[in-house]
Amino acid sequence: xxxxxxxxxxxxxxxxxxxxxxxxxxxxxxxxxxxxxxxxxxxxxxxxxxxxxxxxxxxxxxxxxxxxxxxxxxxxxxxxxxxxxxxxxxxxxxxxxxxxxxxxxxxxxxxxxxxxxxxxxxxxxxxxxxxxxxxxxxxxxxxxxxxxxxxxxxxxxxxxxxxxxxxxxxxxxxxxxxxxxxxxxxxxxxxxxxxxxxxxxxxxxxxxxxxxxxxxxxxxxxxxxxxxxxxxxxxxxxxx
Amino acid sequence: xxxxxxxxxxxxxxxxxxxxxxxxxxxxxxxxxxxxxxxxxxxxxxxxxxxxxxxxxxxxxxxxxxxxxxxxxxxxxxxxxxxxxxxxxxxxxxxxxxxxxxxxxxxxxxxxxxxxxxxxxxxxxxxxxxxxxxxxxxxxxxxxxxxxxxxxxxxxxxxxxxxxxxxxxxxxxxxxxxxxxxxxxxxxxxxxxxxxxxxxxxxxxxxxxxxxxxxxxxxxxxxxxxxxxxxxxxxxxxxxxxxxxxxxxxxxxxxxxxxxxxxxxxxxxxxxxxxxxxxxxxxxxxxxxxxxxxxxxxxxxxxxxxxxxxxxxxxxxxxxxxxxxxxxxxxxxxxxxxxxxxxxxxxxxxxxxxxxxxxxxxxxxxxxxxxxxxxxxxxxxxxxxxxxxxxxxxxxxxxxxxxxx
Ligand SMILES: Nc1ncnc2c1ncn2[C@@H]1O[C@H](COP(=O)(O)OP(=O)(O)OP(=O)(O)O)[C@@H](O)[C@H]1O
Ligand SMILES: [Mg+2]
Numbered sequence: 001x002x003x004x005x006x007x008x009x010x011x012x013x014x015x016x017x018x019x020x021x022x023x024x025x026x027x028x029x030x031x032x033x034x035x036x037x038x039x040x041x042x043x044x045x046x047x048x049x050x051x052x053x054x055x056x057x058x059x060x061x062x063x064x065x066x067x068x069x070x071x072x073x074x075x076x077x078x079x080x081x082x083x084x085x086x087x088x089x090x091x092x093x094x095x096x097x098x099x100x101x102x103x104x105x106x107x108x109x110x111x112x113x114x115x116x117x118x119x120x121x122x123x124x125x126x127x128x129x130x131x132x133x134x135x136x137x138x139x140x141x142x143x144x145x146x147x148x149x150x151x152x153x154x155x156x157x158x159x160x161x162x163x164x165x166x167x168x169x170x171x172x173x174x175x176x177x178x179x180x181x182x183x184x185x186x187x188x189x190x191x192x193x194x195x196x197x198x199x200x201x202x203x204x205x206x207x208x209x210x211x212x213x214x215x216x217x218x219x220x221x222x223x224x225x226x227x228x229x230x231x232x233x234x235x236x237x238x239x240x
Numbered sequence: 241x242x243x244x245x246x247x248x249x250x251x252x253x254x255x256x257x258x259x260x261x262x263x264x265x266x267x268x269x270x271x272x273x274x275x276x277x278x279x280x281x282x283x284x285x286x287x288x289x290x291x292x293x294x295x296x297x298x299x300x301x302x303x304x305x306x307x308x309x310x311x312x313x314x315x316x317x318x319x320x321x322x323x324x325x326x327x328x329x330x331x332x333x334x335x336x337x338x339x340x341x342x343x344x345x346x347x348x349x350x351x352x353x354x355x356x357x358x359x360x361x362x363x364x365x366x367x368x369x370x371x372x373x374x375x376x377x378x379x380x381x382x383x384x385x386x387x388x389x390x391x392x393x394x395x396x397x398x399x400x401x402x403x404x405x406x407x408x409x410x411x412x413x414x415x416x417x418x419x420x421x422x423x424x425x426x427x428x429x430x431x432x433x434x435x436x437x438x439x440x441x442x443x444x445x446x447x448x449x450x451x452x453x454x455x456x457x458x459x460x461x462x463x464x465x466x467x468x469x470x471x472x473x474x475x476x477x478x479x480x481x482x483x484x485x486x487x488x489x490x491x492x493x494x495x496x497x498x499x500x501x502x503x504x505x506x507x508x509x510x511x512x513x514x515x516x517x518x519x520x521x522x523x524x525x526x527x528x529x530x531x532x533x534x535x536x537x538x539x540x541x542x543x544x545x546x547x548x549x550x551x552x553x554x555x556x557x558x559x560x561x562x563x564x565x566x567x568x569x570x571x572x573x574x575x576x577x578x579x580x581x582x583x584x585x586x587x588x589x590x591x592x593x594x595x596x597x598x599x600x601x602x603x604x605x606x607x608x609x610x611x612x613x614x615x616x617x618x619x620x621x622x623x624x625x626x627x628x629x630x631x632x633x634x635x636x637x638x639x640x641x642x643x644x645x
Contacts, residue, residue, distance in 0.1 A: 050597050072600035073609075082601055088594045092616025101602045101612075125616070142602065 001026040001187040002047070002150055007058035009039075009046050016042040018212035020058070024150070029176050029188035029201055031220045034209035035232050040191045041085050043209065044152045047189075048082050049075050062150065081148025083139035085155050085191070089127040095138060096122040102145035109145070116141060116167060132159035140171045151175050153190040157197050169200030176201055195224040208232065242341070245350050249360035252351035259538070260481025260510045263452050265354060268393040268424050270362050271313045284311075287418045288388070294639065295413025295446040296632040297384045305379040306369070311386045312394060313364035324375030324406075326368070327383075330397050333368035340368075343399065347430040347458025347487075355454040359395045359428045366396030366427070371406035371437070380409045380629055387425060387451070388417040397428040402437035402465070409626050410439075414453075415446040422450035422478075429457040433465035435490065440468040442629045444636050447477035449506065455482040463490025463519075470622050471499040472633055473509065474640035481510040483540060488515065488522035497526045498622050500633070502640055503535025505564065512540025512570070517550040517580070524552040529618050531558070532565025541584070542572040548579025558588040559617055611641060 002024040009017035016039040024030050034040050046053040047060060049072040060068045067075055090098075099109045099122065113119045118137055127135055136156055143151060153172065160168055176188045190197060197203075198221055206220030210232060216223060256262050284292070289299060301307040301319070306327040309317035320327040334340050350360050366385075371377050387394050402408045414425065425447070433439045447453060461467050473480060486495045497513040515524040526541045541554040558567035571584040591613050599609035618637050622630060 048601050051593070071606070072597055073603055073605050076601055076603045084598070088592065088598050090595050090598070090613060090616065092619045093612055094616075097612065097616075098599070098602060101599065101604055104603075146602065 001063065002189070003061045004047075005059045007046070007060065008056040009042060010054045010056055011042060011052055016053075016212055017046065020212070020214055022214060024187045024189060026187055027185055028204040029190065031197070031203045031206040032189060032191045032209055033193070033206060033223065033227060038209045039212045040209050041154055044082055044154050044189065044191065047152065048072060048080060076146070076148075079149035080152070081143050081146045081150070082152040083136070083143050083154060083156055087127055087135055087139055089125070089130075091125055091128060093126050094122070095124055095126045098126050099142060099145060102142045104146060107145065112141060112144065116171070133161060133164055136160050137164065137168060140168055140175070143175055144171060149186055151186060151188045153188070155191050155193065157192065157194060165196060169197070172197070172201050198224065245345060245360060248351040249357040252357040253354055253361070255351070255353045255357065257353040257355065257454070257481065259483060259540075260454070261479055261508065263424060263454065263479070265358055265393065265424065267391075269389075269391055271364070271389060271392050288386070291415045291418060291446060292384060292386060292413060294636070295384070295415040296411050296442070296444040296636065297382050297413040301382065303379070304382050305377050306381040308367040308369070308383040309386070310365060310367070310384070310396065312389050312392060315365060318367075322377055322379065324372040325377050325381070326370040326372070327381060328368045330366045330368045330399060331363075333399065340399070343401070343430065343432060345430070347432065347460050348428055348456050352456060355426045356428060356456050358393070359397055359426050359456070362393070362395050363397060364395045366398040368399045369408065369410060370401040371403060371408045373403040374405045375403075376407040378407060378409065378626065380411050380626060383410060383412040385412070385414045385425070385427065386417070387415075387420055387423050389423075390420045391422050393424045393426065395426045399430050400439065400441070401432045402434060402439040404434045405436045406434070407438045408440070409629065411442045411444070411629055411632060413444050413446065416448040416451055420448055420451075422448070424452040424454065427455045429455065431457070431459040431467060433459070433461040433467050433493075435462045436464045438466040438624075440470070440625055440629070442470040442625065442633065443472070444632065445473040445477065445480070446475045447480075449476045450478045452478055453480040453482075455484070457482065457484035459484065459486040459495065461486065461488050461490070461493040461495055464492040465490065465494070466624070467495045468622065468624055469495075469497045469513070470625060470629070470633065471497070471511070472636050474500065474502040474636055476504045476507050477509075478506070479508045483512050483514060486513065486515045486524070487518055488524065489518050491519045491521045493519065493522045495524045496622075496624070498620055499528045500618055500620065500637065501528065501530045501537060501539075503530070503532045503537045503565065505534030505562075507535035509535065510538040510540070512538070512542070514542040514544070515552065516544040516546065517552060518546050520547045520549045522547070522550050526553070527555045527620060529557050529620060530567055531614065531618070532560055532562065532567055534562045534564045536566045538568045538570060540570045540572075542574065543582050544574045544576070545580030545582050546576045548577045550580050550582075552582045554582075554584035556584075556586040557617070559614065560588065560590050561614075615641060
């Protein structure tokens with residue numbers, strides 16, 4: 001589904017990704033761990049195609065197509081979707097309007113909002129005055145409407161209370177369509193610090209991004225345990 | 241009294257305005273009723289009708305409480321369909337109501353500048369609209385000032401009075417004939433909002449590329465009165481300069497100004513609003529949304545708090561959609577007492593790339609994302625404005641979006 005080869009990326013003249021290699025087969029969900037500032041969001045933003053992230057070298061291909069130079073909306077149309085760590089506030093643009101843009105299957109936005117206790121926010125300007133948790137919920141609901149084949153989640157659980165975590169966990173699960181009795185077609189790339197997410201979605205692999213490079217490819221639960229126990233320092237020396 | 245006025249006007253004939261580029265008034269022809277006028281028999285063409293409708297005016301006036309229509313210096317139509325409402329040409333109102341002399345030129349000084357002087361010395365009518373005491377005229381009244389004759393000056397003097405406890409909702413469209421290329425419009429407008437009255441004034445301008453526009457307005461709001469102004473100019477105009485002054489003279493008086501302006505290349509807009517809070521417990525709000533696609537905009541605002549316990553806010557937001565465009569926001573706050581609460585918020589710039597890209601990540605093209613953000617930027621819901629007038633404003637915005645992007 002997604003294949004990244006030797007990706008080098010600059011932002012504002014600063015090197016943030018230094019030779020990233022990564023493959024996510026169809027149906028797999030991978031978890032990305034790593035210290036603050038290690039380049040995790042930059043990797044997702046680069047896959048999405050944000051222009052600030054300048055690709056110096058390397059190649060990103062999706063569904064067998066080289067997308068390294070495609071504009072953002074074409075990547076979105078091909079089936080890449082992202083829940084942002086810090087989405088912008090857009091004055092004057094109603095949340096409902098943005099939901100309508102995402103809504104490719106023409107489902108009822110009101111019903112969806114109702115189900116997730118989000119109705120009051122539909123008529124508000126996007127993210128203007130939203131609480132941290134409300135923004136995360138808005139991001140996930142937009143992705144549910146967009147129904148992408150590659151689901152990228154940038155810290156979907158940070159700032160979410162325990163009650164909402166359950167609700168959003170279910171939404172994430174639905175996004176990634178994990179059914180034990182059938183193979184998933186959707187792929188996921190999820191950034192997490194706290195690992196809560198591992199309780200809600202079945203992750204197939206995990207790795208740690210350190211200073212723009214990927215380390216420690218492995219089982220996500222074990223990896224997370226290792227980080228909890230030894231910190232990220234271990235990953236530097238780990239050669240996997 | 242009128243002699244004194246004339247003398248003051250004569251003395252101000254050469255006086256340049258405080259703001260805006262100076263206009264050589266001699267360049268424009270002055271039409272008068274005595275002149276033989278080849279247009280006299282010329283009715284409105286279909287093209288005229290389109291232009292007039294675009295500025296928010298219904299030509300049949302079916303669902304309006306009253307209609308006033310002036311082409312150049314001639315009154316074409318004038319009617320009031322509701323008891324308690326008066327719609328008259330200003331000259332007729334002055335002749336019928338001797339008391340009007342007392343108010344005439346009270347909200348705007350006759351010798352403010354050469355434009356006020358010209359409006360006095362070459363008076364070409366205008367409208368007088370009044371709601372009698374306690375009459376709530378909720379259905380809008382429409383007034384249209386249309387310029388048809390090329391290279392002329394239109395000098396009108398309007399007076400609007402909302403008597404005690406009354407309500408008036410006025411929509412005025414100002415436009416020019418498609419064939420007209422250049423001209424100057426000078427419009428004096430005086431608004432008197434008496435105790436407990438409400439007056440909403442929505443103005444949609446649709447001038448031509450070489451037209452100069454110099455409105456001169458003054459507003460006086462008494463105790464518990466409410467004045468709402470809503471100004472939209474989204475079509476090309478050579479130069480527009482106006483800076484109306486509102487005096488809130490009675491406790492509880494409120495004024496709100498909203499303006500939505502677009503400056504295409506070659507266009508110069510210098511507009512703003514000034515509100516003097518002269519009594520306690522008065523409130524004011526000035527909001528402007530400006531966009532340049534190549535023209536120059538000065539967005540001014542001035543709040544003067546003279547008494548304690550007044551509250552006022554000023555907001556100028558500008559979007560620069562082309563590098564040649566300039567937006568200069570000039571907000572001023574002037575507090576004279578410790579109990580004033582006044583604030584301002586100004587922001588000028590281009591659309592944040594982050595916002596465009598975010599919407600692109602949801603599937604919109606760059607153009608679609610930009611359009612959605614611009615639409616949102618211009619979308620200001622005006623509190624207290626009748627829904628049908630809000631709809632007119634929304635229509636004008638929608639129409640202009642097509643040409644903007
Ligand atoms: N516009 C920018 N200009 C300069 N440096 C930037 C810019 N954007 C990001 N960076 C830097 O790039 C590095 C990687 O940032 P990134 O947001 O990818 O980190 P992250 O791994 O997602 O961190 P976190 O866990 O805190 O979200 C950081 O050092 C950050 O300061
Ligand atoms: Mg991040």
